[in-house]
Amino acid sequence: MNYFVSENIFAFNSGTEHSQAKRTRLFNKMGANAKYVTRDYNRFLARDAVALGLDHTQVLNMYDFFQxxxxxxxxxxxxxxxxxxPLxxxxxVSDNPNYSVIQHAGVPIARVNVMPATVGLVGDISYYDRFGNTTVRENWDWRGFKSSIDYFHPDGQLGVRKILNAAGDTVIEITxxxxxxxxxATMWKLLNYKGHNFRFNTEDQLFLFFLNEQLMTDPESLVISDRRSLDYVVADVTAVHNKWAYLHDIHIVDEKEPLKGRLFEAYVPVxxxxxxxFAGVFVATEAQKQDIKRRFPKLTVVVAPDTVVxxxxxxxxxxxxxxxxxHILWVGRLSPERRPEEALKxxxxxxxxxxxxxxEFRGYPVSATxxxxxxxxxxxxxxxxxxxxxxxVTGDALAKRYKNAAVLLQTASGEGFGMTVTEGFSYGVPAVAYDVRYGLKEQIRDGENGFLVHDGSTSILAARLTEILTNDAFRQTMRQAAFDTAQTYGEATVFKAWQQAFGS
Amino acid sequence: MFFHVNATMPRQKSGIEHAELKRFKLLNGHGVDSRVILRDWDPNVHYNANDAGISDDQLINMFDYFQEATHVSAKKLHVGDLDFGVLHTKNEWEAGHNRYLVTTRSGQLVARVNVDATDDQRVVSTELFDGFNNLYRVDQYDRRGFVSLSQWYTPDNKIGTETWQTPSGRTVIESFNRANAVGETNKSGWRLTDKQGKVWQFDSIELLTLHFFDCLNDDFWSDDEPNIFVLDRGHLGDWGLLHLKRPAYVVMHLHNSHAGDAQDPMHSVLNNHYEFSMNALDEYDAVVSATHKQTQDVIARFHPKTELFTIPVGVVPNSQLQAPRVPVKDRTFGKVVAFARIAWEKHLDDLVRAVGIVHQTVPEVSLDLYGYADSSDNYKARRAVEAAIKDYHLEDVVSMKGYTTDVGKVEDSAMMYGLTSRMEGFNLAIMEAISHGLISFTYDVNYGPNEIVEDGVNGNVVPYENVQALADAMLKVLQDPDLAQRYSTGAYESAERYSDANVWAAWQRLIADAQHKWPTKLAALPNHQEVQD
Structure with missing residues (x-):
């Protein structure tokens, strides 16, 4: 079994989750069992996993496991x-589609919030006391069961969350x-697990316990840590030895200083x-591998695909x-390091x-501000x-956006791998990006399937975009070249690359 | 089903518990099944109730009922049996506190485990700490060996949410302590998850209790006979039992004077415990008083339309009624006894004074007081008794004997019984005294003493708070052996009023009334179908 370890699957996912999900799907399709493992408590996991094309056999969540x-x-x-x-x-009383109120003799005693994006399904129920305080909140899982119960402190802040099993017994208390x-949160207490209680000061300690419990049954497993925040937990896992980390992003703050520049704090553990x-680390590009090898000669660094078409x-x-x-398309999280400002300029x-x-910008902003x-x-x-x-958007909705676009614009200040670029290629969309480490340099062949522009030069960026938009014949040539590049990321090729990566 | 409704069954019982237990045993003795319904949460409730002769089969505590814990085989938990979820803990005994300190290997406090040092160090409660030294919860253990109540603490170290669990650990009752609009913290609500998974919300424990009564009424429902609820403590259901969903036969049982000043039953402010029920008198199916006098006073003041029953709360066992009688000449001449707590309402300093007056004429008189001294106002009542002893130089005449269980033996050798209370609900002690042939002297005090003692038959009833009259009555008996023997014989015979057969007959009248009214109550139910054979 292959375990790809992450925090969560969100409603809005970053490239890391997408990459991990694609890999999970590919492995399972190719007969190499794999699970996308998540730590966080997420009542919407089943829904969000489906949005990433994963069914319940391909996802393993810690809380789900204990529940x-x-x-x-x-x-x-x-x-x-x-x-x-008791009706x-x-x-x-339902005065609006978002919630209903339970009344006794005209007095509200509880409020049932509708599960988001559903019609009249239970999302959560908050019970009130006679002063109108919320006393208990019952949280329902997307799959239609009562998953946890919250009690509150007098000021209304969360006091304790009890995670329930199917019988309604508490399996984890979070104080x-x-x-x-x-x-x-100061305590995660696992109750009556194999007949014993286990107290943890942090969620990651519980996660480590969970990973060891799960992996103990399968010590030959391969584990890939996909999230830098969890590398230290995976490092502590003792049940298996074949532990790797996949570096989805650039590891240095300044992409121009690969050998001496400061490491991102999150990359220090791995x-x-x-x-x-760790047995070693995976990276998406030969260039990143070389930079890391030169700086950390003792490390095992292996190139393995970060995406698949x-x-x-x-x-x-x-x-x-x-x-x-x-029409120009820009896809990704709206965040400063992706520099959407450059695209606007x-x-x-x-x-x-x-x-x-x-x-068209497609992605969720880091903040409303x-x-x-x-x-x-x-x-x-x-x-x-x-x-x-x-x-x-994801899936078919996103596909439609790619199909509508003449060119994909990418303005990141550095990338481990530009997943959206390859995704765009698969729809015949050429890409224009800055010539920064690491992935974009390898993915984009200047003048063939897109353009690489000297970092920070918005005028050249604009010129290249204009060229593609206005020269129809040239654009058609580029479309084919882009699609040809995408073919090198086909399932068989990528899986074979992974097999070679493991063999190395 | 016949329900006796009370709060709990403590080790130290008041007259109400004694009266209830006698009724419970009377019913059992006559083959009538009944249940003792105890409303309050009490970790020792089964132990104490079993000890009082109530088996688990006949006991229903409200919390137990919802906690699915009416029948649990007891297991004595020790500190070593507890699982705090922390490896390699150390237990250190703190003798002065009757507790263990449970610490991690590095010395951090994990829990304080409070034990009952008199019961093999049985775990009573645990105070639990998180890894950041916060007390986050106190678990209270049922005596049968499971966590019954968990009290979740707030960051400022107060009890926030309280939860009650089944023995398997599933939470079924929650209650909340929250601030109201002006910032005062109160119990703000109760939430119940019942066996069917239905979730109920109640503003107060009274409303939860009413729901519990409805559950009992459903569980024991019969078209053939009504459930009978006898309410022994008003606050548990004087309102609730009037609001049952389906009919039952609801009995308000008076255990004390309904009037705040028992000596002024017509006009004084009502006893707070009965103020509601006296004003809602006609809504009960029946009202029980222990004495005819109280029944008459209730009629005179309230003119109720509901059924009133006079049923003594004491029963003199047949074994005592048939026991050989001890003639006065074989008793200690001049020995007066009293069985009562030394408390303000018992006014025993007056009895000492009366004995003091008697002593001036009959030096052989003596007085033994049996009962705990009440600690209120720094033992004010005992100090009053001691002052009276000093005033009359009775140091060698009056003894405070403390509590005894050997009542029969004491009463078979004494001669007289004295009672000088300010008020009474019945007074089981003086009933027991006459059954042992003691010549009884009492103030004319409501309710009980002035009915159990029949003036000129088994002793004398003297005017309220008239010490001289009490002394005169005693002197007359001490100076006239024939009169003494006549009163003693009268005492034995007057005890017949409280025979098992007589008290049972009184309850049967009430049960018959319930039965008689049942078809009418059933007929009033919407869509009620008569059961056809």
Missing amino acids: GRTDTVRVEQPLRLLKQI DQYHI HMNVDGKLQ LESRAKD EQPRLDEGVPAASSEAH AFATVIKNVPDATL YLTELKQLADKLGVTEHVTFDEY
């Missing part, structure tokens, strides 16, 4: 059919108390302090050319020559009419 819920399938639980509400005593005057606890996509070939010939120049050009700042910048640059900031 005995790993095989539970979804059964919709409408709030009006909830057996726990011969209480009324359910929140003060440390240095600040309320935080590259330095706990390096000996699924066969059905390749089978369809290059999609018909976009109807919106002058370059675009402001593009529309001078291509007045009907449009730019940051999104506002970007919108203000668009305004200042006078491009607001041509720019959209659209919600994060």
Whole structure:
């Protein structure tokens, strides 16, 4: 079995989760059993995993495991059919689609919040006391069962969360108390696990216990730590030895200083302090491998693919050319290190020559403030009419966006691997990006499937974009080249590369 | 089913518990099944109830009922049996505190384990700490060896949420302590998850108790006969039992004077315990008083339409009624006894004074007081007794004997019994005294003494708080052996009023009334179908 270890699967995922999910799917498809392992308590995991194309056999969550819920399938639980509400005593009053109120003799005694994005399914139930305080909150899993119960401190902050099994017994208690005057979770207590209780001060200690319990049954397993925040936990795992870390990102703060530049703090454990606890690290590119080897000669560094293009996509070939010939797509998290500002600045120049050009951002912002700042910048640059900031999408919805685009714009300050670039290629979308370490340099062949532009030069960026948008014949050539590149990331090729990676 | 409703069954019982236990045993003796319903949470409730003669089969505690713990085989837990989820802990005994300190290998406190040092160091409660030295929870153990109540602490070290579990650890009852709109912390609600998984929310324990009564009424429902609820403590259900979902036969049992000043039953402010029930009198199916006098006073003041029953709360066992009688000449001449707590309401200093007056004429008189001294106001009642002893120089005449269980032996050798209380609900002690042939002297005090003692038959009833009259009555008996023997014989015979057969007959009248009214109550139910053969 292969275990790919991460924190969570979110509603909005970053490249790390996407990469990990693609790898999990590929391995299972190729007959090498793999599980996407997550630490966090997430009532929506089943829904979010499906959004990443994973079914319950491919995901293993710590809380699910202790709850005995790993095989539970979804059964919709409408709030009006909830057996726990004595409807011969209480009324359910629904004044809006988001929540209903349980009343006794006209007095509200509880509020049932509807499961997000459903019609009338139970999401959570908050019970009130006679003063109107929330006393208990019952949290329902997406799969339609009561998963946990919260009690609160007098000021309304979470006091204790009890995680339940199917019988309704508490399997984990998470206590929140003060440390240095600040309320935080101070204890994870695993109850009656194999007949004993186990107390932990941190969630990661519980996670380590869980990993060892799981891996003990399968000591020949391979473990890949996909999240830098969990490297120290995986390093502590004793049940297996074949432990690796996949470095999805650039490990140095300044991409121009690979040998002497400061390491990102999160990379210190796997590259330095706990390096000996790993069999080695995987990176996406030969260039990153060489940089790491030169700096940390004792490390085993192996190149392994960070993405895969699924066969059905390749089978369809290059999609018909976009109807919106002058549409630029930018995909990714709206965050400073991805520099969406650069895209706006370059675009402001593009529309001078291509007045009907449009730019679409697709991704979730790191904060509402940051999104506002970007919108203000668009305004200042006078491009607001041509720019959209659209919600994060995956799957078919995202495919549609790629099919609509003439060119993909990538402005990151450094990348382990540009997954969206390869994704764009698979839809015949050429990419324009800055020439920064590591992945983009290898993925984009300047002038063939896109352009690499000297870092920070928005005017050249704009020129290259304009060239692709305005020269239809050239664009058609590039589309084919892009698609050809994507074919080198096909399932068989990638899996073979992984097999070689393991063999090394 | 016949339900006796009370709060709990403590080791030190008051008259109410004694009265209830006598009724419970009377019913058992006559083949009538009943249940003792105890409302309050009490980790020792089964132990104490079993000790009082109530088996688990006939005991239903409200918390137990919802905790699915009515029948649990007891297991004595010791500190070594506990699992704190921490490896390699060390237990250190703190003798002065009757507790163990459980620490990690590095010396950090994991728990304090409080034990009962008188019971083989049985675990009573645990105070649990997290890894950051916060007390986050106190677990209270049921005496049968499981965590019954968990008290979750707030960051400022107060009890926040309280949860009650089944023996297997599933939470079924929660209660909350929260601030109201002006910042005062109160019990703010109760939440119940029942066996069917239904979740109920109650504003107060009274509403939870009412739900519990409804559950009992359903569980024991019969179309053939009503459930009878006898409420022995008003606060548990004087309101609730009037609001049952389905009918039952609800009995309000008076155990004390309904009037705040028992000597002024017509006009004084009502005894707070009965103020509600006296105002809602006609809503009960029946009201029970232990004495005819109280029944008459209730009628005179409230003119109720509901059924009133006079049923003594004491029963003199047949063995005592048939026991050989001890003639006065074989008793210690002049020995007066009293069995009562030395407390303000018992006013025993007056009895000492009466004996003091008698002593001036009959030096052989003596007084033995049996009972605990009440500690209120720094033993004020005992100090009053001691002052009276000093005033009359009775140091060699009056003895405070403390508590005894050998009542029969003491009463078979004494001659007289004295009672000078300010008020009474019945007074089992003086009933027991006449059954042993003691000549009884009492103030004319409501309720019980002035009915159990029949003036000129088994002793004398003298005007309330008239010490001289009490002394005169005693002197008359001490100076007239024939009169003494006549009163003693009268005492033995007057005890017949409290025979098992007589008290049982009184309860049978009540049960018959319940039965008689049942068809009407059933007929009033919507859509009720008569059961056809």
